[in-house]
Amino acid sequence: MKIAFIIPSLANQGPVIVVKDLINELIKKVDHIDVYYFDENPELKLACTTTRISFREKIKFDDYDIIHTHMLRPDLYIWYHSKSVNRAKCVSTLHQDIFQNLKSSYNFLIAAIFEKIWIESLKSKQAIVTLTHTMRNQYAKKIKVSKLHTIYNGRPFFQFDELKEIDEMDKKEIIKLKKKYKIIGISALLTKRKGIAQIIMALPYLNDFALIVIGNGKEKDNLVKLAANLKISHKILFLGYRLEAIRYFKFFDFYAMSSYSEGFPLSLLEAGNASLPTLCSNIPIFKELFSKNEVSFFELDDVKSLVNSIINLEKNSEMFSQNIYKKVNKLYSVNNMSENYLLLYEKMLK
Incomplete structure (x- = not known):
């Protein structure tokens, strides 16, 4: 089986990380894999040939059995x-x-x-492929149901001693904060959708807790201002991207x-792989993936619920x-993910 993956870029972002993990598993089980991408920002190295293309440039589509796209531009490219595209x-x-x-x-308007x-x-x-049954049910109203398949993402298991050490200056700041507080950690692109302001608004009611945020985004300035207005800037460390x-998860308590x-x-x-007790907003996707005995849920925009x-x-x-x-480790391993994709590819070829 020959597979082409088409992705927007080689940036260190969720969908591309999923492709990287998937390739690392599939490359042992299929004949050949190539990756095509559009933007020149090669942060991630993949275990196969990668080629930058333009949107109007045709690849040799029918050299492949499967062409697997991720995100908007690759989907539009195939369209x-x-x-x-005849055989693939x-x-x-x-x-x-x-x-x-x-x-x-x-x-x-743009979204619509x-x-x-x-x-x-x-x-x-x-x-x-949808990543959850919740998402599948949502798109079943707009896409032919027989085309929809649910495959959960997975991540490789790791040990902290296998990872590189963090920056020494970061380490000093984190240890200084840990001496006074228990640490809640977040790693995310800083947008309103991530709801990080909710955590900040709860911190004044949590005397023993501090927050470490890893990531950048257009919401960062608003979060910094919110912390300053609540007079809790000393309890929050914005590390940036x-x-x-x-690598930083071993310093978190939650x-x-x-x-x-x-x-x-x-x-x-x-976070689960790192055995971190985890707080989740009470939205359908999280409730599908985990039970109330596996994560602690809170109601959106309810500070009291979050504190409790x-x-x-x-x-x-x-x-x-x-x-x-x-x-x-039982359900969301990278091996489970790759096996499920391989089964789907085989089904499509039949």
């Missing part, structure tokens, strides 16, 4: 060149709630327009997923730590 079977993975993600990044365009482009594919943010919407958060799997949820995490930290680790 644009659909008349040149095309599959796309939807990594997010399209409308909510675009609305958060742009506005309602581009969701329609994106979904129209998906109709040229033989299969569309860090490559391999997972992890927070405060999102208003999500596709399938890789950092949540990494963190107290619950602290009180039952050993239970949450063990249960989330077991769940992630």
